[in-house]
Amino acid sequence: MIKVDIADAISGKVDIPRVTALKAVDVILEEMTNSLVNGNRIEIRGFGVFEKVTRKRSVARDIQKGTTIEVPASNTIRYKPGSEIVIASKK
Numbered sequence: 001m002i003k004v005d006i007a008d009a010i011s012g013k014v015d016i017p018r019v020t021a022l023k024a025v026d027v028i029l030e031e032m033t034n035s036l037v038n039g040n041r042i043e044i045r046g047f048g049v050f051e052k053v054t055r056k057r058s059v060a061r062d063i064q065k066g067t068t069i070e071v072p073a074s075n076t077i078r079y080k081p082g083s084e085i086v087i088a089s090k091k
Contacts, residue, residue: 052078
């Protein structure tokens with residue numbers, strides 16, 4: 001499913017124009033992005049939790065050259081699914 005599919009589903013269920021639904025999806029995604037960039041946690045009950053986490057710096061090996069490489073710390077997004085999604089996926 002892509003962004004346009006989500007907008008189509010919204011426009012069909014709420015009876016609004018597709019363009020309006022697409023703008024609504026854009027606004028939601030933009031606000032979620034801004035919130036995560038600012039380090040805030042996003043919790044959508046029944047769906048899941050998104051949060052920004054920092055990966056520790058680590059050391060990796062280049063097998064071909066036989067050397068070690070330092071991997072710097074980096075930020076990433078962690079998603080933990082809500083209980084309704086976990087239960088639905090087990091059916």
